[in-house]
Amino acid sequence: xxxxxxxxxxxxxxxxxxxxxxxxxxxxxxxxxxxxxxxxxxxxxxxxxxxxxxxxxxxxxxxxxxxxxxxxxxxxxxxxxxxxxxxxxxxxxxxxxxxxxxxxxxxxxxxxx
Amino acid sequence: xxxxxxxxxxxxxxxxxxxxxxxxxxxxxxxxxxxxxxxxxxxxxxxxxxxxxxxxxxxxxxxxxxxxxxxxxxxxxxxxxxxxxxxxxxxxxxxxxxxxxxxxxxxxxxxxxxxxx
Numbered sequence: 001x002x003x004x005x006x007x008x009x010x011x012x013x014x015x016x017x018x019x020x021x022x023x024x025x026x027x028x029x030x031x032x033x034x035x036x037x038x039x040x041x042x043x044x045x046x047x048x049x050x051x052x053x054x055x056x057x058x059x060x061x062x063x064x065x066x067x068x069x070x071x072x073x074x075x076x077x078x079x080x081x082x083x084x085x086x087x088x089x090x091x092x093x094x095x096x097x098x099x100x101x102x103x104x105x106x107x108x109x110x111x112x113x
Numbered sequence: 114x115x116x117x118x119x120x121x122x123x124x125x126x127x128x129x130x131x132x133x134x135x136x137x138x139x140x141x142x143x144x145x146x147x148x149x150x151x152x153x154x155x156x157x158x159x160x161x162x163x164x165x166x167x168x169x170x171x172x173x174x175x176x177x178x179x180x181x182x183x184x185x186x187x188x189x190x191x192x193x194x195x196x197x198x199x200x201x202x203x204x205x206x207x208x209x210x211x212x213x214x215x216x217x218x219x220x221x222x223x224x225x226x227x228x229x230x
Binding site: 038040042049050051052055056061093095097098100101102103104105106107 | 148157158159160163172174175208212214215216217218220221222223
C-alpha cells in the first residue's frame, strides 16, 4: 500500500499570510500514460464532510478559490494557501488516487494566529 | 445540485450486521464510480471500498475484505454497503463518495456506525 505522510501536523498562520502543507507518498503517483500525478487535496471544516480542492496535484476543482494551489510531482507535493482567510480554518488531507487502496495522509490542522 | 444521503447506521453488537444505503441525486449515478470512506470521529479518513459504474468491479480495504460487500442499483440511484461480522474497530462515520478522474469530488454527510456490546 502507498503510505501518505504530511507535515506539519498543525500550523497557525496570521490572516492574509501564506500557509504551506507538504505531502509525501511512499511510491510515485505519476502515471506516465497521461502525464498526470494522481494526488488530491481535501479540506474538512469542523462538522462537515471533506471537500475536494485539488486533483492531479495541481488542478483546482471548480469553484475553489484561486488562493489554493497545488504543486509537486512523483512523491513530493505541496498545498499552498496564498492568503489565509478565516473560512480556511480546517484540516487538510492529501490522498493518492493512483491505485487501490486509495490512501490518505493523516491531516494537517490549520488555525488562525 | 449533487446530493448523497446515507442511511442505515446505528448501534450493533460485535459480530452483527448492518446494511448502509446511499441515495444519490443531481448527477448521472450510472456513469459514476462510487466509494465508501469512513472516519472515526476526530480522526483521519480511511477508504473502505469502491465499485465501478455497472457493479462488475469492486475492491476493498484489507481491513474489511471478506466481511463487507459493496453493491449498487442504478435503477434506484442507490449505493449499498453490506457489513457483516462487525468489530469494535469498524465504529466510524461512513461517507458515500462519488469519484471523477479517481478523485473524490462529492461526499455525503455520513451515517454513524457504532459497534459495541
